[in-house]
Amino acid sequence: MKKLFLFTYTLFIFLQSSAFGQNSDSGQSIDSLLSFSKDSLIVLDPSQRKSVTDTIYITPTLEELISKGRKYTFLANEIILELQQPLDTALFNSEIPLMIETLESLRERTSTPNTKFNFRYVNALIRILESTEEKNNALDKIILERLHQLQVYDSMLMSIKKDDLFKYRIRDTLLLPMYTGEIEKLKLNVYSIDSTIYRQELQAARYQSLLSSISMGLSELKRYVETNKTILEKNLFKKEINFIWESYSIPSPKSILEITFDSLRLNFIFLKNQLSQNPLSAIIALILLAVASYLVRKIILSIERDKEYGKIILGRIKYLDKRPIASTMVALLPLVFFLFDTTSITLLTFFIYLQVLFSSILIYRTFPRHTFIRWIVLVAIFLFFTISNLYWEIAYQERMYFEIGCIIFISILWNMPKNFKSEDEKEVNFLKTLRMVTMILLSLGILANIFGRFSLAKMLSVAGAVGFVHAISLYLFTKVVMEIIYVVLENKKDSESFTSYLDFKSIQDRIRGFFLFLAASFWIIIMLANLALSDHVYHEVMEFLMKERFLGETSFTFKSVLLFSALVYVAYLLSNNIAYFATIKDQQQPSTRTKRLGSSILLIRLAVFIFGFFIAATAANIPLNNITIVLGALSVGIGFGLQTIINNLVSGIILAFERPIQIGDDIEVGEMTGKVKEVGIRASKIQGYDGAEIIVPNGDLLSQHLINWTLSDKMRRVELVIGVGYSSDMELVKTLIEEALTLEKISKVPAPKVLMQTFGDNAVDFRVLFWVDDMDIWLDMRHQVMTAIFTTFQKNNIEIPFPKRDVYLKNQPEIRISQKTESIQQNEENKNPPNRDSGDNLH
Incomplete structure (x- = not known):
């Protein structure tokens, strides 16, 4: 609308200049009543004649006045429409008081005498x-x-007000x-x-x-806080308070x-503003939590x-059946947090409190009482x-409280391996590692406190205690997410929906790593924030990634390399997961689908991967020309060793285009037989009938003789050869x-x-x-048919x-007990071995 308005204004100025360029005394003969009577219809306004006596006016024609009047009317209407869209005062009236309240609260804190800033909170204040x-x-x-818009409208209005249009009027308004x-x-x-x-x-x-x-x-406060941050950074490892065995001599203007x-009041203001x-x-967060619960x-x-x-299903889960609402909160709160500003320490602490609260409910319901008491x-x-940790200033009065808290925390962790038992070995190893890291941090905190390094x-x-409790809640987060996925899949097993074909173990293997990575990322971010290292690490990492480097004449940054690798990896994951979910019905129930994607999914995987690349x-x-160079170098490699x-x-x-095999087909390639489980880009996977998974290169599927028993359908012919005696009734x-x-x-x-x-040597062969309709049952049917034939033959x-085969012995040597006689007999037998004949009698 604004662009159209500016275009109209420009066109108006152009036409106006053209109109002013016209001369009413040009001598042209216009056959018009209006033009002919202009001297009697149009007159100069008397007020203009009195105010300016020396100015010579060229009287315009009536057509010019009417044309300009319409143009100015259109322009004025456009300005009125634009001005009817006023400034969003509601936004300003809501945002400005909040900013003033925040500013006044911070000013009040900085004006307090003898106030010493908390190093951890200084970083949060800078972000605020x-x-x-x-x-x-x-x-x-x-x-x-x-x-700027109002200035443009004002200049347009001034051009209208200064125009000669208003200097003339019609002599007789009734005309x-x-x-x-x-x-x-x-x-x-x-x-x-104008008004x-x-x-x-x-x-x-x-x-x-x-x-x-x-x-x-804000600028004044920012400079003040950054100055204090610099002082704290310099004095972080220096002694700032007396040793713990010395007398306390630092005055404090406030009690703890x-x-x-x-x-708490200041942080409540920050939380409310956020x-x-x-x-x-x-x-949205409340709706998601309520609906999911x-x-x-x-x-x-x-x-x-x-x-x-x-x-049986509920017996396999540990948390969800006892407290479904609390479990849902534990599973969703870490994800819902990303709907807000993640740099707010107050909001972050609020969400951690909620996470720990609902985690405590789960621990109360699922673990022994003594474990819950320690928790x-x-x-x-x-x-x-x-x-x-949310204090605005340093309070040295809490020194002994921190010392006692760390000692109690360490003592509980020290006895934890003796009291904690779990059937999951990974759970035990996780707790041991977390316990060791926490005890190291708390022990260092005790030593720093003893030697007067209170801020350190x-x-x-804080990092040790918060890290341990938050890690336990995040561990419960991953466990509960897996349980939610499990019950959702199991609830749909008997239906015809897509989820009835999903296998929980395979789904768990695919997504468990993602949620563990997510939980680990949450924990590392919080740990760095509590150690006041998040900003430093962020700047160092960004500087390392953004620094331009050269490889020969080609420049690059590790950021671009990391971004490229990450996106390619995401494309790879997407292609694999698309293939899995698209072919899951073929893998689980190949006999129930008449149209299977089979090897066609390979094209989708290639398309996704190339698009992601x-x-x-x-x-x-x-640049694409660099990719061309890489592909050229790759082609050279193909000629040497990548054929x-x-x-x-x-x-x-x-294979994707010709589709000689599909997922679920029973095939034979050389000496290998089995069922096609996956058609990959480089190799395909065959599930052997003995349970082995055979990886067959795609080249072998095309170069060797391939037998596909189920290419068109799953029917199979079964052949038996039955022999009967010559004396049998052949018709019977x-x-x-x-x-x-x-x-x-x-x-x-x-x-x-x-x-x-x-007609065989000893039998007549039939x-x-x-035929059987399903390839999977041919062995069973063969067994049933042979059993039925054998039974009916016996009855008839x-x-x-x-x-x-009968064996006849013509001469049997006499066996003697005496060793000597036996030795002599053995020698005689070696010289004259007995003559034995055998014959075959067929009955």
Whole structure:
């Protein structure tokens, strides 16, 4: 709208200059009544004639006056429409008081005599001042843009007011009453616009003055806080208070309770401002938590009531069935936190309190009483340390409290391995590692406190206590998330929905690492913040990543390399997971689907990976010509040693287009047989009938003879060779075999066949052919048919011949007991071995 308005104004100025360039005395003959009577219709306003006597006016034509009047009327209407969109005063009236309140609270704290800043909280105050400054700058930008617009409208209005249009009038208003009315209305609009612009300029100027005052105050406070931060950084490892065995000699203007209540009040203001500035995020967070809690509770009740194996399913979970609402809160609070400003230490502490509260409920319901009592003691110390961590100033009175809290915390952790038992070895190892890290931090905090390094001792103690309690809550977060996924999948097992095909173990293996990484990232961020190292680490890491480096003549940064690698890895994960979820029905129930994606999913995987690769290259600012160089170097490598790999890659693409195999097919490749489980880019995976997973390069699938038993359908022909004696009734034999082939799962089309095949040496062979509809049952049907034939042959005295061998001994040597005689006999036998004949008798 504004662009259209500016274009109209420009066009108006151009046309106006053209109109003023016209000369009424040009001598042209215009056959118009209006033009002919201009001397009698248009006159100079008497007020203009009296005010300026020496000015020579060129009287315009009536058409010119009417045209300009319409143009000015249109322009004035456009300005009125633009001015009807006033400044968003609600935004300013809500934001400015909050910023003033924050500023006054901080000023009050800085003006307190003998106040010593807490090193941990100084960093938080700097972030608060920076965020307030950003909001102030954003509002100031809105004000400047509005003032600029008002100046443009004012200049347009001045061009209308200075025009000669208002210097002339119609001699007799009754001749052109519509024109006279338009001019009068235009004058009224001009006066109205002028007053409106003036009022809005005054309003914007008042807001600009307030924002300017806030900006000056923020700058002063920021310099003051940064100065104190520099002093604290220099004195962090220096002695700032007496040794613990010396007398206390540092005066304190406030008691510990006064400092606590003042800090809580200040942090409550920060928390209120944070939530009020993000009302939509707060509402969304509450809705998500409420809806998720309701759905999880509904699923648990559904499993308890409707599931045949509900007790078995609920017996496999540890937390969710006992406290579904508290479990849902533990699972969602770390994720909901990202809806807000994650740099606010007050808001971060508030969310950690909620996480620990609901974690304590779960521990109370699932662990022994003595474990819960120890946990409550640790949580109490954690609460004291975190509240102290929110202090605006250093309170040396809490020195002994910190010393006692650290000793109690260490003693509980020292006895924890003796009292903690778990069937999960990973859980035990996790607790041992966390216990060791916490005890080291708390021990260092005790030593620093003893030797008068109170700020350092406080940071180490807070980091240790908060790190341990927060790590336990995050561990419960990962466990509960896995349980929620488990019950959701199990609740849908009997339905025909997509989730009925999902396997919890495979899903858990795919996403468990992600949630563990997420929890570890949360913990590291909080730990660095408690150690007051987050800003330092962030700046050092960013400086390392952003520094430009050169490899030959090519420049690069580790940030671009990291971004490229991360996006390529994400594309790889997406392609793999898309393939898994798209083919899961083929893998779980291949016989129930007539149209399977099979190897076609390979094309989707390639498309996702290639698309992700180019997005990664674009995001990392990698020129395409460099990619071309890499591909050229790769082609050289292909010529020397990558022929096999490229052959398999190209073979995979050919498999995707030709589709000779699909997931779930039963195939034979060389000496390998099994069921196709996955068609990959380089190799495919075959599940052997003995349970082994065989990785077959795609090149072998194309170069070797491939037998696919289920390419078009899953039918299979079963062949048997049955031999009967020559004395049998052949017609009866055929009839009995045909009766055995009347089983339900034997296909009627094609019909079974019983054929007399050969006259053998000792039997007449019948060839039996029949079909089964499913490849998976052919062995069972073969077994049933052979069992039925054997049984019916026995009942009808049909002989199934088999070879028999009789051994005849013509001479048997006499065995003597005497050793000497036996030795002589052995020698004689060696000289004259007995003659033995054997013969085969077939019955």
